[in-house]
Amino acid sequence: MIPTKLDAARDLAIASAQAKSLETTLARLHTQRSGLTDDEAEQRLLDYGENRVATEKAPPVLIQLLGAFNNPFIWVLIVLAAISFVTDYWLPLRQGDDTDLTGVAIMLLMVTLSGMLRFWQEYRTNKAAEMLKTLVRTTATVIRRATPSGRPEKKEIALEEVVPGDIIFLSAGDMVPADVRLLKSRDLFVSQTALSGEAIPVEKYDLLANVSAKGSQASGDAGDLLSQPGICLMGTNVTSGSASAVVVATGSATWFGTLAKSVVGRRPQTAFDRGVNSVSWLLIRFMLIMVPIVLFLNGFTKGDWTDALMFALAVAVGLTPEMLPMIVSSNLAKGAIAMSRRKVVVKRLNAIQNFGAMDVLCTDKTGTLTRDEIILEQHLDINGHNDDRVLRMAWLNSHHQSGIKNLMDRAIIHFGSDNPAIAGLQRYRKIDELPFDFERRRLSIVVADEDDQQTLICKGAVDEMLAVSRYWMEGDALRALDQAARDRWHSRVENYNQQGFRVLMVAMRRLDDGTLAAPLCADDEREMVILGLLTFLDPPKESAAEAISALQANGVSVKVLTGDNAVITGKICRDVGLAPGTPLCGGDLAKLNDDELARAVETTTVFCRLTPQQKSRVVQALQGNAHTLGFLGDGINDAPALHHADIGISVDSAADIAKESADIILLEKNLLVLEEGVIKGRETFGNIIKYLNLTASSNFGNVFSVLVASAFLPFLPMLAIHLLIQNLMYDISQLALPWDKMDKEFLRQPRKWDAKNIGRFMLWMGPTSSIFDIATFWLMWQVFGANTSAHQSLFQSGWFIEGLLSQTLVVHMLRTQKIPFIQRRAALPVMLMTLLIMAAGIAIPFSPLGQAVGLVPLPWQYFPWLVAILLGYCLLAQGVKQLYIRRFGQWF
Structure with a gap:
């Protein structure tokens, strides 16, 4: 059995x-x-x-495609399109009336463009990530x-x-x-x-x-x-x-297999997911409150419930930032393309924004902060001075040993490859060798020079070397190895160990009669003369210190989570500019409950001797403290933490499971790209939140204006089709936002989704725009006599142009906290797109399209009034913006 x-x-x-x-x-x-x-x-x-x-494998193409359309706003648009289809096409068709699918087509076009753009970018990055897997x-x-x-x-x-x-x-x-x-x-x-x-x-x-x-x-x-x-x-x-x-x-029953199972499957929600959901439902709740009010107000005051329903649906579309999925996707895709030029593969688009929101970066040590290779740092005498004699003997020992050279032997040989102290040592030939074993913990070589003078050279663990030594060298003086000298050597070694160095000792003995009498054996390792010490270290990457300094300057704190010991980790941290403080080791961490750990992670920089599960637990504790967390790692033991982090970052040489768990893969081990990712992420988020704030406040202002107009006008202030066209044109103007730049002040700190801030922005800026909408109502009613149902087309045309131009032009006022056009100008694509849409908005009432939808040309006297209204709106918007910044200490 x-x-x-x-x-x-x-x-x-x-x-x-x-x-x-x-x-x-x-x-x-x-x-x-x-x-x-x-x-x-x-x-x-x-x-x-x-x-x-x-x-973890990429989902099938069909699942990826369906997932790209799974967004609250897209579902709202689909529902509105279905209702519009029933009211604009199916019911009129049954009654023999004229049908109109314009509104349905506009909404479905928005859905298709948004979903397909997201699908294509994620499909492309999934393919690139698959190519990185080991073959x-x-x-x-x-x-x-x-x-x-x-x-x-x-x-x-x-x-x-x-x-x-x-x-x-x-x-x-x-x-x-x-x-x-x-x-x-x-x-x-x-x-x-x-x-x-x-x-x-x-x-x-x-x-x-x-x-x-x-x-x-x-x-x-x-x-x-x-x-x-x-x-x-x-x-x-x-x-x-x-x-x-x-x-x-084997397989899933192994220690590694158990670890792999814990990171396969549904990923936890990231800060980006949570932020988008909170903002989405805020706007949807607002829409569900305002649309019935518009419906009943117009139904009771105008008496035409069909028109009231159509107008309410148009208001619902206007309140829905239906281009948000497309704006988000295009911003993230632009960020991913920019990162790809820096040899960074973005596997999950949402990771770009999470990069910008990240306020804590947890990183593994080996292979991320360090080069994952052992180098010989120093070759020292008892006084801590570099001694070429120590290097020469160590090099001869490592060079002539016949076994497979370990990392320390290779480090010694590499160090000596271009060191002048090694010159001339090729004249020595090997006589015999006693390989390393676990009991002796030493490796000995006998070499002879051109005069056949034979020397026994031994290197190994400090205690085992002291056990076979009788003398030591201090300069050119030969000293007896008494207890005081042993204590002195031990003290020196302990000092280097506390600095994070691995230490080997080097000793030699000239053979008494000049020749080796018998094959070398352990008994020959006696009365050795200690020359000095070799110190080894896995050094930090050249880019590590600069990258950490840049991250800290941009508001990102760095914590080190490693399986290595506290001494070595502390040494590396100091080398890269991190103050290690008091480390928290795995054994102590295991004794903490969740509340105690949540407090500890805030004040601890170095976590050492951690298991993979403990790394993941630290990550989740920081997330529970409302941090947006990144994790940088490349080992199998990093996979759970990479999986649970808001943004997992790995390198192309990492273990496959680490690459599968990561959101972003660095194709080059240059940590400076992290700062670029943070800035790009904040810029991406800034342009997304810019669209949300501007659109939500503009839409709220429009609804507020509609409520005022509906209460006093004997006709609709604008037809449903007018609202749809105006909304579509405004959204088209915003497609250039991914190319816009953010203020440097905005990029200095991590940025997160804040539904309350968006709601506050709506309440401040929405009514500001309504003031000038109401001024336009007065203008059309009193000055141009559009105060009867017979003249409603003129009224609607006047508000159509003013409404479109005001919400398009004010983008330049509100996109920056500085003075627009003077201290800060929009990017050229934004300038051109807004000018194009404004010109098109003015032209529509004069075009066949305008006539087809019930708009009429406006008299030339209207336009000086329009300029005055727009100028007044811009000045008031700038003033309200300054008040808002002083009141709340921020803009977006």
């Missing part, structure tokens, strides 16, 4: 229990050291499924037997075909294909960066073979799988050494 899938989810924890023997684990998995038979493997593949983890086929080496009594043979199989109970082989460069328990290992180092965030590879070894050597480490917490020396997890990779292991869990 083989274990079930439910058993597999528990087996890794059982295998990691250090007191359990390997035989217990093998028995639990119904396998043996000689591996599975082909039949057993085939059956387990059927029972467990392929060794794949859950991934390399990964394999694993396993032992399989043809029959139960057959001879075990090594086979290379696809990673997807690995099953629980397989015996696999790992060597340098291999990706660990599943969660495994080591059977036998040799000098095995594994990079867990993608899971833990730690840049330095960690040692792994088979427990039973190393209990005596590693007893102190083998007693750790068995629940922390990443720290277990006998366990390797899917998603990690071997940097050096080799091992055999038994597969304990």
Whole structure:
């Protein structure tokens, strides 16, 4: 009987229990050291499924298309179009009257343009994101037997075909294909960066073979799988050494698979989604209140309920910012195109605005703030001064070792590649070598110069090096390594450790008789002379400090969430200009309840030793405190936080699961693009909110004017078709807003959706426009005698032109908090579009279109009055704007 899938989810924890023997684990998995038979493997593949983890895929094209039309305002327009179809076409058709589909066509055109623009941009970015996925086929080496009594043979199989109970082989460069328990290992180092965030590879070894050597480490917490020396997890990779292991869990049952499942599926609402919804329902509620008032007021005062209904529907369309989805989509699409020029893929359009609203950026450390590579920083003597002798001996040791060079060896060789201190060392030849092992924690090389003078050079962990040393060098003086000297070296090393450096010690000994008498062995590592120390660091990216400074200058605070330790993280933070303060580590965070964490996240900059779930919990705590949150990360352990953040940011070299969880992918590891994204996001949001404020206040002013006119006029102040045409022309003029610029003052701080501010803006600016609408009513009634039903076309024509020109022209007054045309001018596309629409609005009553819809030419005497009314409106709007800014401290 083989274990079930439910058993597999528990087996890794059982295998990691250090007191359990390997035989217990093998028995639990119904396998043996000689591996599975082909039949057993085939059956387990059927029972467990392929060794794949859950991934998030782009929805089908049809679903994307339907989703692009799922917007409250689009639904309002569709409902209004349906009502208009019934009242303008279906009912008149049944009664034999003239039909009119103009209103329906206008509304459906708005719906189609808005939805299709959004669909095309998101479809295009989804395709680009799919192209970023890794296409390399990964394999694993396993032992399989043809029959139960057959001879075990090594086979290379696809990673997807690995099953629980397989015996696999790992060597340098291999990706660990599943969660495994080591059977036998040799000098095995594994990079867990993608899971833990730690840049330095960690040692792994088979427990039973190393209990005596590693007893102190083998007693750790068995629940922390990443720290277990006998366990390797899917998603990690071997940097050096080799091992055999038994597969304990595959696919979704792995530690990585469990993580992947948590980020697949419906994404939580972002700040953008919540903001759009709140504003949408504010305007819809306003419409639902005002439209019945208009309907009943006109119905009771005019007596024609059919005309009253048609006019109320036109008012409903006028109150609906039906171009909002298109304005939003075009603004976001323009932002996405601009970002693509900076080699940034925007997977989800809403992320552009969230970029601008972001007031907290949480970032992983390794690979995001740092270069994700180890470099040799210093080669020091006891006094902390760089000593070329230390570098030369270290270089000879690393250069001549025959095993797979680890990250520190490569860093030493790279550092010395263009260093003059290394010149001439090629004259040394290698005599013998004693490789690194876990018990000694040292690597020794014997080299000889051209005079055959042999030197033993040793480098390794500090305590193990001190144990085999008898002397140390201070300048050119040879000193005895007494306890005071040992304490001094320990103090120096501890100081570097507190600065975040990894430290190795370098020592040497000239062989007494000049030659090596026998093959080099551990006993030869004695009476060594300590030369100095090597300090290593995963350095910050060159752009990190400048990018963080720019973000902070733009009102975005930066917090670091990492799986690495507090000392190293604090060092990196200081290097990039962040004050680390008192870090909050994962163990302490786990003890906090949600309320305590909500308070802690506000005052903490560095969160260290976090699990993936803890990173996500910090993100959600900050969101619960009303922050719009971005998360920058590239590892598997960052995926949950990327998924829950308002804007997830990753890089093209990130783990696939991180890229799938992200909203934005950087194709170049230049963090300065983050500032550009923030500014572009705020500019995008500013133009969206500009359209909303201007349109909502203008529409409210129109409705207020309609209510006043309906109460006193014996006819409708404007026909329904006039309102639809006026509304469409105004909306067309606003299509140029994505190309407009925002005031620099607006771009300095994060910007969020605020339905209350929009409502306040409507109440201030709407009645301001109504003053001049009412002045136009008086003008047409008193001066031009349009005060009877016979002259209603003249009245309606006069208000049509004034209404369209006033709400189009005032865009220039209200689009900036500065003095328009003097301190700040609109972008050229906005200038041209508004001039074009204003000219077209004046021309319509004189055109066949105007005659067809009941508009008439106006006498030339009307236009000086029109100029005076528009000038007065502009001056009053500027005055009200200044009062508003002084009263509320902001404009948009």
